[in-house]
Amino acid sequence: MERFKIETGRMKGAPECMRISKFMHGINNPELTKSLNEHVPRTMEEMMIATTAFIRGEAAAANKKKGHMPWKPQDQSKKHANKRHDFRGHSRDGRGANRFTPLTRTPKEILATEANK
Numbered sequence: 001m002e003r004f005k006i007e008t009g010r011m012k013g014a015p016e017c018m019r020i021s022k023f024m025h026g027i028n029n030p031e032l033t034k035s036l037n038e039h040v041p042r043t044m045e046e047m048m049i050a051t052t053a054f055i056r057g058e059a060a061a062a063n064k065k066k067g068h069m070p071w072k073p074q075d076q077s078k079k080h081a082n083k084r085h086d087f088r089g090h091s092r093d094g095r096g097a098n099r100f101t102p103l104t105r106t107p108k109e110i111l112a113t114e115a116n117k
Helices: 002-010 016-026 030-038 044-066 074-079 107-116
Strands: none
Touching: 016 030, 016 044, 030 044
């Protein structure tokens, strides 16, 4: 944003609407673009105020995410570094192995009923 201010300050005689348009087309952040398109600023000052407010909001949101402290202290989480449990000696019964009912008819009988249809 500062670079844009410096560069547009050098453009003598450019109308304000052209400066606003150039700034809006140079934005890479889709949320800022959406925000500016919802209320198109009439002056460069309005645009800079809206952009500055957006940037401050983004920075505050990023700081809020960074500042989130877990409810457990860090030292306790390091105790259980190996999260894979030892399942040797445990049976697998009831863990998906016996989900299907056994076939009561042979494949020949199934194909014979299909052919009769």
